[in-house]
Amino acid sequence: MTSTRAVTTVLANERRRLARLGTADRVSEILREQIAAGLFPPGTRLSEESIGEALGVSRNTLRESFRLLGHEKLVVHELNRGVFVRVLTAEDVADLFLLRQIIESSALEIAGRAGPLELGPVFAAVEQAEAAAGEGRWDEVATLDLQFHQEIVALAHSPRLDELMHRLLAELRLAFHVMHGSQQFHEPYLMRNRKIVTLLKRKKLDQAARELHAYLDDAQRELLSAFRAEQDQPSKGHVVSDR
Amino acid sequence: MTSTRAVTTVLANERRRLARLGTADRVSEILREQIAAGLFPPGTRLSEESIGEALGVSRNTLRESFRLLGHEKLVVHELNRGVFVRVLTAEDVADLFLLRQIIESSALEIAGRAGPLELGPVFAAVEQAEAAAGEGRWDEVATLDLQFHQEIVALAHSPRLDELMHRLLAELRLAFHVMHGSQQFHEPYLMRNRKIVTLLKRKKLDQAARELHAYLDDAQRELLSAFRAEQDQPSKGHVVSDR
DNA sequence: CTGTATCGTTTTGTTGAACAATTCTCCAAG
DNA sequence: CTTGGAGAATTGTTCAACAAAACGATACAG
Incomplete structure (x- = not known):
């Protein structure tokens, strides 16, 4: 009764667990948590240098993380000024x-x-x-x-x-x-x-x-x-x- | 009749036009359009090297673009395998x-x-x-x-x-x-x-x-x-x- | 005192090269 | 037809460098 398609579907769902996360994803997870926890209150600027050094990741990788958070609207990216924890109106x-x-x-x-x-x-x-x-x-x-x-x-x-x-x-x-x-x-x-x-x-x-x-x-x-x-x-x- | 709040709101909306886009944003716009237009059919792998060279941007910048598109679910990012135009089920x-x-x-x-x-x-x-x-x-x-x-x-x-x-x-x-x-x-x-x-x-x-x-x-x-x-x-x- | 012009400092934007790690390709052996 | 493996290609990540923009403080003109 187990169709081929069912097997394929189940395995496809398991697949994402197998696929480890890249550094950028893990960094964005950390930042997400810390923003939610209040370590970075709204309005805070997230410096590439300081955060990158603190987490031990390069600026390029950190930038990928910022893009993710920006797309989630948790931070706002302002050109040439950096990323800031979002301030809601x-x-x-x-x-x-x-x-x-x-x-x-x-x-x-x-x-x-x-x-x-x-x-x-x-x-x-x-x-x-x-x-x-x-x-x-x-x-x-x-x-x-x-x-x-x-x-x-x-x-x-x-x-x-x-x-x-x-x-x-x-x-x-x-x-x-x-x-x-x-x-x-x-x-x-x-x-x-x-x-x-x-x-x-x-x-x-x-x-x-x-x-x-x-x-x-x-x-x-x-x-x-x-x-x-x-x-x-x-x-x-x-x-x-x-x- | 023009309240202060209305002025503020209008200006806030105009602000985004003033803020020019970075390279990564512009690249993701192009890719978004071309995916929608069908240049890259679902399943296509988007090579960092070839696309980066074609658009004249570095791999790092291109990667930021990919993160944006991935978050929009237009492409799927598989670790160590690259990004693929999404295939819907x-x-x-x-x-x-x-x-x-x-x-x-x-x-x-x-x-x-x-x-x-x-x-x-x-x-x-x-x-x-x-x-x-x-x-x-x-x-x-x-x-x-x-x-x-x-x-x-x-x-x-x-x-x-x-x-x-x-x-x-x-x-x-x-x-x-x-x-x-x-x-x-x-x-x-x-x-x-x-x-x-x-x-x-x-x-x-x-x-x-x-x-x-x-x-x-x-x-x-x-x-x-x-x-x-x-x-x-x-x-x-x-x-x-x-x- | 207010505004503004300017200059040095800091931070971001982007690139190019380098190397490790993983996946892919292809071919040979069982 | 499947299994293994060596070599090639691609991605993951870092680092260093430099251009460009924003920031900050100071000096100056009105």
Whole structure:
């Protein structure tokens, strides 16, 4: 019953694991992580010389990494001036949430049409987030809140939708970093995640979708107001020279 | 009436025109065009040496270009083997159409909620396409058909949605190239574009959305069957060594 | 005090060469 | 027809060099 095509497909998927990553890819992974972690706050200039020396890679290789990050919109490349960690505008945040509304609601709809939901990973994200919140590990709470939504999208089984969501969330992380004390921003939303997954379990798709929509609306509103406040009146020395 | 914010926004948009492009960006533009035009059919290996020499750029610069194209999924980078023009699978095509359904229908809905539609560019795309079809310029017909859908998405005024659509269509072009005689594939759909824009003009948003949905369904079906046929039985010597 | 012209410094943009590592090609042996 | 292997070709990565642009500070003119 194992068709030739099935074998080919499976092996083709395994292939990418076999193919090791080049230096440029690994460097961009590191930088991606460190940008997300806040080591390089938005506005920071990423010097080719200093970072290249720190990581022990040549400027040419580092430049390839920068191209990748630039295409992901995590950094902005300005000719003859260098690459800077992206500084999101309020318009960016609004646009990101617009896309999230589209993607997450569409994913739910598609998943519902397709068949029974595989809610394991969704549940796992909620429960790990609740556990982390109980112990005050707020940065993990933030990560797991985002992962919950990533898993929602994963229900649709679309590779491109998954990747798109992943990039949107990476970009959105930049917004959290410009706000101080953003870690606990996510905590109140855990209850709502729990509610959504419960509704999904009971196959109340429409209700879950409405709940999700309201979640995103509220989160956007709250984030945007905090975001604008922080922008008008930068609180601390967090802001690095962007000129 | 000209708010400070409006001025800032306009200037920010102009800024990118002021910032000239680097060599790597210009090279990737050229390669993008030539891939879309069919000079490099899917499966073709893009040799660093030959292309670098032909364009008069160094290997290092060319590599930066390849990274950009790879991130756009127009080429696939395999370690120690080089970059190849992407060969889409049937699953890829299906996934691309899934995304198109989501994006185009969402765009229509958002545009309808937002306010009066600016249908100028949409009309223009339809009319230019009809003119091109009348004179048998089929490659232009194909381009303008895709542009019509791009303009539909533009009605939503979302930068990220625009860019996403643009990349999806660039990727989808790869599918047309593996089918021979794909130029006239688009011609029957011009009537449907005309119908959609007419419905939009009359503010029959729901009806237009249904029409658009049916368009995409039919196009996907037709493309996929032609696509699978061509894959199973490659017609000519078009297929270049992909090993 | 404000603006601007200028010059030296720093950083990026791009190239060319070099070498290691991997893959490809082709041919011979089993 | 498959397996092995030697040599050729290509990619991966670094390094050094130089042109070009941006930055910074200082001096000068109004």
